[in-house]
Amino acid sequence: METKNYCYEYPRPSVTTDCVIFGFDNGELKILLIERGIEPCKGKWAFPGGFMRENENSDECAKRELREETGLQDIFIEQLFTFADVDRDPRGRVVTIAYYALVKLTQYNIQAGDDADNAKWFPISQIPPLAFDHDRILRMAINRLRGKIRYQPLGFELLPERFTIPELQNLYETVLEIKLDRRNFRKKILATGLLIDHNESIKGQPHKGANLYSFDEGKYQQLSNTGFNFEI
Amino acid sequence: METKNYCYEYPRPSVTTDCVIFGFDNGELKILLIERGIEPCKGKWAFPGGFMRENENSDECAKRELREETGLQDIFIEQLFTFADVDRDPRGRVVTIAYYALVKLTQYNIQAGDDADNAKWFPISQIPPLAFDHDRILRMAINRLRGKIRYQPLGFELLPERFTIPELQNLYETVLEIKLDRRNFRKKILATGLLIDHNESIKGQPHKGANLYSFDEGKYQQLSNTGFNFEI
DNA sequence: ACAAAAGTGTTCTGTCTACACCCATGC
């Protein structure tokens, strides 16, 4: 199966994209994985991904694979890192351009088995054995998310369109694995002026329902053009 | 020349690494470029780089190319981003894993033409027309350096082993394109406890010579393991 | 003695932290 192919006198590796998909639900950070039905690594779990085609760039490839394997589209996706170790795939030389994506899980409400039969969400505390070097990719994706959520408004990509401040705080606490002061968090997040108050609150709970907000994407774009920095 | 090669039924692109090399000299941030002697883009300037071999990963490839084309080794180098647009190289499909490197320019004292005949340092304010999509790569490298120098001790990689605080400040001011207060800068950088005082100062100037320091790499490693964050 | 850059300390201001009580809702 392995053949040597040369162009400019050099062998060419296969190139794939893989995508680490984060969701947030029930106070837990989760990852969408697909169970491999064929060798190599049959029975292990892997990120959705696949081979880059001749007529698409890596961004397009990552988005296409996401759509084909999970039905997801129009979600936040960003290049993470490229993995090019010699022996990462037993079938031959494979270079993988890894991506990570953020899903409004409660909104899209993806079910395991949308397109791929054995897709499943796993809390990051209970990740099953992963195929290839996907554990390394996962570690890097989590670090990227942790690092970037502090100074870019990524959190909102993981929550429904309308969310409460306690939900947002819970997300930050979960992702960053820290505790935050309720009063200070609310002050800081409202001080950015980037939350739109909908004067509407959650009903049907045995306690006061929290107020709903949404993120003002347009205002954020404006502000970031004038050198403003979001920061938690 | 272009042939279609399939493995797992998919065509394989060529894979290269390119490296954006930063140096700092004379109060200027500079980039090392190589003039292309052959088509395509003959006469334009490009980053050193080349095709990844069968028995090396991308890090090894980037370091090897650096050594072969500039004589540089054992310098700071890090993966930047992967460029995989369909038409970035007129010869065919080429995926480039870009790197950036930092050189202690005054120390290594690389001369234009070490190995590659037409290597030359350019101040970033006077970059000549670049080959392929290298202007995009350069922009991304500069942004990465600007972003990362604030919260990781990258600055020291661009200065000689022993440097003065005014030199270090000058570097930060140049890279970040801002002015910093001399007294506050000194206070902050010394407060980290990461500078070793050599009680030795620059001589032969028509004014007071500045004191020499070096960066305490070992202490930084220790501190960063215990959750310390460098920040300017 | 003078020009040029290095070195040094204090005050002010604004931001982050810590913390306790009342409010709304469903049962």
Next chain:
DNA sequence: GCATGGGTGTAGACAGAACACTTTTGT
């Protein structure tokens, strides 16, 4: 009326910003 979580304000600590004068050295 009680249990549960939501919402609010203030005082103290701390870090960052602003700022002027003295010191060293070569010419």
